[in-house]
Amino acid sequence: MTGEAVSGQDVSNPGKSSWRVTVLGGGAWGTALALAMLRAGHKVRLFARDPQTVAAIGQGQNPRYLPGIAIAPGIEATSDIAAALSGADCVLAVTPAQSLRATLAVAKDNMPDGIPLVLCAKGIERDTGALLSAIVEEILPRNPVAALSGPSFATDVARGLPTAVVVAARDEALAADLAARFSAQNLRCYSSDDLIGVEIGGALKNVFAIAAGAVTGAGLGASAQAAMVTRGFVELRRIGAAFGARPETLMGLSGLGDLLLTCSSAQSRNFAYGLALGQGKALAGLPLAEGVPTAAIAARIAVERGIDAPIIAAVAAILDGAITISQAVTALMTRPLKTETND
Numbered sequence: 001m002t003g004e005a006v007s008g009q010d011v012s013n014p015g016k017s018s019w020r021v022t023v024l025g026g027g028a029w030g031t032a033l034a035l036a037m038l039r040a041g042h043k044v045r046l047f048a049r050d051p052q053t054v055a056a057i058g059q060g061q062n063p064r065y066l067p068g069i070a071i072a073p074g075i076e077a078t079s080d081i082a083a084a085l086s087g088a089d090c091v092l093a094v095t096p097a098q099s100l101r102a103t104l105a106v107a108k109d110n111m112p113d114g115i116p117l118v119l120c121a122k123g124i125e126r127d128t129g130a131l132l133s134a135i136v137e138e139i140l141p142r143n144p145v146a147a148l149s150g151p152s153f154a155t156d157v158a159r160g161l162p163t164a165v166v167v168a169a170r171d172e173a174l175a176a177d178l179a180a181r182f183s184a185q186n187l188r189c190y191s192s193d194d195l196i197g198v199e200i201g202g203a204l205k206n207v208f209a210i211a212a213g214a215v216t217g218a219g220l221g222a223s224a225q226a227a228m229v230t231r232g233f234v235e236l237r238r239i240g241a242a243f244g245a246r247p248e249t250l251m252g253l254s255g256l257g258d259l260l261l262t263c264s265s266a267q268s269r270n271f272a273y274g275l276a277l278g279q280g281k282a283l284a285g286l287p288l289a290e291g292v293p294t295a296a297i298a299a300r301i302a303v304e305r306g307i308d309a310p311i312i313a314a315v316a317a318i319l320d321g322a323i324t325i326s327q328a329v330t331a332l333m334t335r336p337l338k339t340e341t342n343d
């Protein structure tokens with residue numbers, strides 16, 4: 001086996017009993033979170049639909065999604081959804097946002113009643129405009145929904161590097177319990193009862209990460225980058241407000257925190273997608289960029305709700321091939337001048 005060693009269980013939560021945690025999704029984030037749950041002292045099962053991924057994780061690696069990272073023993077990977085969910089105390093949904101509905105449909109008949117379903121994907125459903133929590137509430141009405149979000153690259157978390165995230169649920173006590181159970185030495189989980197705020201922050205930052213990559217790729221300069229991220233954050237907060245998100249939530253880990261991370265690093269797949277766009281490179285075959293479908297639906301939501309969101313509209317139009325980056329810059333820079341309002 002090659003790759004750096006990743007410890008399996010370096011810290012457990014004193015006073016918290018071990019849970020049986022099931023992770024749905026064998027990609028980069030699902031595998032990283034499975035490792036994080038092991039370190040927090042839980043028994044971990046991981047469902048992946050791809051038998052090759054299951055076999056690879058069983059052999060201590062996930063070369064397709066986390067190349068070069070050794071997976072500590074202890075994760076029970078399976079393609080059998082019934083076996084994955086049997087007796088689970090908690091389920092983490094870690095497939096892409098646009099696949100959540102299909103993933104839950106597969107899980108539905110085997111999902112134990114009453115256990116929390118924690119959303120770890122970041123996005124808004126492209127076809128319906130539904131937040132991911134609404135999809136869970138529709139398909140799994142007997143399972144309380146929570147969301148885990150914040151600045152956390154899968155490779156960083158898989159390696160056990162330190163970061164902080166937020167775990168949100170409408171029920172404050174559930175959020176606090178999950179945050180305590182998921183926390184480990186290098187994963188500090190804050191809790192929040194603003195589920196919608198945490199979801200919106202994680203979903204929309206991806207759109208601006210694409211924009212940031214495009215600004216860099218097109219050589220528009222660091223000043224343009226900072227101006228775009230600042231005004232983008234205003235748009236994020238406007239859309240958040242329309243969904244009932246609390247502004248202070250969006251100032252936190254799952255809004256500003258994740259925006260800072262993914263708008264400044266080519267380690268972000270959304271940033272990398274934007275970078276390729278800005279450089280005029282081919283986009284086909286690039287890794288998952290959740291901001292692509294989210295930009296389209298966020299732009300539609302903004303129009304439907306009368307929200308001023310010109311950067312989101314520009315990103316959606318560029319991705320759609322309707323305008324070029326240069327045309328978008330001209331349109332944004334020639335808007336009527338106005339007072340700087342940050343709400």
Ligand SMILES: NC(=O)C1=CN([C@@H]2O[C@H](COP(=O)(O)OP(=O)(O)OC[C@H]3O[C@@H](n4cnc5c(N)ncnc54)[C@H](OP(=O)(O)O)[C@@H]3O)[C@@H](O)[C@H]2O)C=CC1
Nearest residue numbers: 026027028029030050095096097099102121122153154288
């Ligand atoms: N990677 C990261 O750093 C972070 C990612 N996230 C979020 O987590 C979510 C997942 O991302 P990530 O793991 O990185 O994505 P990846 O592309 O690395 O992996 C996606 C995984 O989902 C599986 N999948 C896709 N569709 C389905 C389906 N219908 N049923 C079952 N499995 C399915 C894929 O399986 P298959 O191989 O068979 O296609 C694959 O195992 C995204 O919303 C992302 O924004 C959040 C924080 C950090």
Ligand SMILES: O=C(CO)COP(=O)(O)O
Nearest residue numbers: 150151152153268269270
């Ligand atoms: O959400 C992330 C880190 O918090 C991962 O971002 P990317 O999907 O852009 O890589």
